Amino acid sequence: MSDEKAKLIIGDKTYEFAILEGTVGPSVIDIRSLYSQTGLFTYDPGFTSTAACDSSITYIDGDRGQLLYRGYSIDQLAEQSSYLEVCFLLLYGELPSAAQKKDFEERITRHTMLHEQMHYLYRGFRRDAHPMAIVCGVVGAMAAFYHDSTDITDPEQRELASIRMIGKMPTIAAMAYKYSIGQPFVYPRNDLSYAGNFLNMCFAVPAESYEVNPIIERAMDRIFTLHADHEQNASTSTVRLSGSSDANPFACIAAGVACLWGPAHGGANEAALNMLRAIGTPDRIPEFVARAKDKNDPFRLMGFGHRVYKSYDPRAQVMQKTAREVLDLLGVENNPTLQVARELEKIALEDEYFVTRKLYPNVDFYSGIILDAIGFPTSMFTAIFALSRTVGWIAQWKEMIGDPQKKIGRPRQLYEGVERREYIPLAKR
Ligand code: CMC
Numbered sequence: 001m002s003d004e005k006a007k008l009i010i011g012d013k014t015y016e017f018a019i020l021e022g023t024v025g026p027s028v029i030d031i032r033s034l035y036s037q038t039g040l041f042t043y044d045p046g047f048t049s050t051a052a053c054d055s056s057i058t059y060i061d062g063d064r065g066q067l068l069y070r071g072y073s074i075d076q077l078a079e080q081s082s083y084l085e086v087c088f089l090l091l092y093g094e095l096p097s098a099a100q101k102k103d104f105e106e107r108i109t110r111h112t113m114l115h116e117q118m119h120y121l122y123r124g125f126r127r128d129a130h131p132m133a134i135v136c137g138v139v140g141a142m143a144a145f146y147h148d149s150t151d152i153t154d155p156e157q158r159e160l161a162s163i164r165m166i167g168k169m170p171t172i173a174a175m176a177y178k179y180s181i182g183q184p185f186v187y188p189r190n191d192l193s194y195a196g197n198f199l200n201m202c203f204a205v206p207a208e209s210y211e212v213n214p215i216i217e218r219a220m221d222r223i224f225t226l227h228a229d230h231e232q233n234a235s236t237s238t239v240r241l242s243g244s245s246d247a248n249p250f251a252c253i254a255a256g257v258a259c260l261w262g263p264a265h266g267g268a269n270e271a272a273l274n275m276l277r278a279i280g281t282p283d284r285i286p287e288f289v290a291r292a293k294d295k296n297d298p299f300r301l302m303g304f305g306h307r308v309y310k311s312y313d314p315r316a317q318v319m320q321k322t323a324r325e326v327l328d329l330l331g332v333e334n335n336p337t338l339q340v341a342r343e344l345e346k347i348a349l350e351d352e353y354f355v356t357r358k359l360y361p362n363v364d365f366y367s368g369i370i371l372d373a374i375g376f377p378t379s380m381f382t383a384i385f386a387l388s389r390t391v392g393w394i395a396q397w398k399e400m401i402g403d404p405q406k407k408i409g410r411p412r413q414l415y416e417g418v419e420r421r422e423y424i425p426l427a428k429r
Pocket of ligand 1: 230233263264265266268292293299300301302303304305306307308357359362363364
């Protein structure tokens with residue numbers, strides 16, 4: 001805590017509020033006593049200036065384009081670590097020793113299968129159901145299948161639920177994909193890596209085995225790593241808010257999946273690729289760029305801009321490099337979508353409108369291109385984001401549940417509706 005106090009003057013009264021200091025990043029004014037002292041609330045739709053919790057998991061410096069998981073920068077982790085090691089780091093705070101890593105990987109791997117009865121849940125969906133609708137439903141339904149890990153007051157059950165969700169998410173997402181294309185479900189294989197197993201469950205068929213290419217496996221692992229956590233974004237805040245009522249962890253993660261689905265958040269990777277396809281050929285780019293700049297047109301360039309990163313998105317830098325590796329391997333350079341992406345990236349990085357507003361390609365711009373090249377339909381993109389982000393949601397949820405200061409989340413409002421009035425009987429209306 002700083003010795004300095006924030007002073008708020010209303011009329012002839014001055015109120016003082018403590019200033020709390022984090023390790024790095026902006027300090028915060030502690031306004032918990034604001035209402036009791038002044039009878040006023042603060043107004044901050046979109047939480048642009050409000051810290052809703054304290055956390056030790058992820059740090060973002062948007063101006064410097066920095067993203068740290070437990071102090072380690074995302075580019076180092078993406079280059080040198082692996083997704084499951086990052087999961088351990090996010091959950092427990094430190095990089096694992098060799099023995100801890102082995103034990104953690106074994107625990108996750110032993111929880112990759114779904115309760116067999118859950119297969120019937122899938123059959124209840126229409127074939128053309130969006131994978132995110134299925135993932136959201138199936139994750140929520142886990143509470144009905146895994147009763148022995150829903151008591152949030154028991155740390156062992158919290159741990160078991162966490163391991164189960166990280167282990168089963170790839171299976172849940174891959175099954176949603178298989179269901180949508182009418183192919184049989186492929187069971188998880190414990191001899192493969194986390195990323196390799198996911199690729200196998202998506203692309204193998206009983207009639208033919210699938211060879212996991214190490215470059216694609218690495219790219220998949222990087223996509224998982226880069227999306228693993230992102231501080232108090234909309235879906236994470238949704239998970240925290242859901243969990244603040246002591247709801248079971250499966251319900252909370254299902255709420256996170258629902259929030260992530262929106263095109264302003266995780267749905268942007270799907271929207272970005274659909275947009276590139278809608279543009280079709282590089283000669284049509286100026287038309288779309290003009291629409292993005294037109295204030296009377298709600299159209300935005302999907303995959304550009306970020307609420308927090310205002311210099312560049314460090315995840316996008318890693319993804320750009322990975323995209324190059326995958327595209328070289330697959331030899332899809334002449335793909336028209338890719339040509340549009342390249343040209344659009346160039347134009348947006350030079351155009352005064354985008355430069356002055358600091359609208360750079362974000363992680364979803366590149367991850368969409370990679371996933372498309374690997375062979376995923378756009379409808380799977382956000383489901384893959386959800387499976388990657390599950391660990392972040394869980395780490396944040398566990399941190400909140402373990403916090404003695406936890407309170408149910410209950411924002412207030414500025415009411416602008418009608419004041420109290422008398423009921424009018426139907427005959428008189
Ligand atoms: N295309 C055109 N103009 C844009 C865009 C865009 N993609 N993004 C922002 N702007 C303009 C906006 O119109 C405004 O202009 P002006 O100052 O003239 O009114 C200015 O830039 C600031 O925009 P804002 O809406 O105040 O910015 P925000 O921080 O509220 O929005 C955002 C952030 C990500 C929602 C937004 O940039 C956007 O809608 N981008 C497209 C969707 C997208 O790619 N989302 C994925 C984000 S990365 C994944 C994740 O972490 O979830």
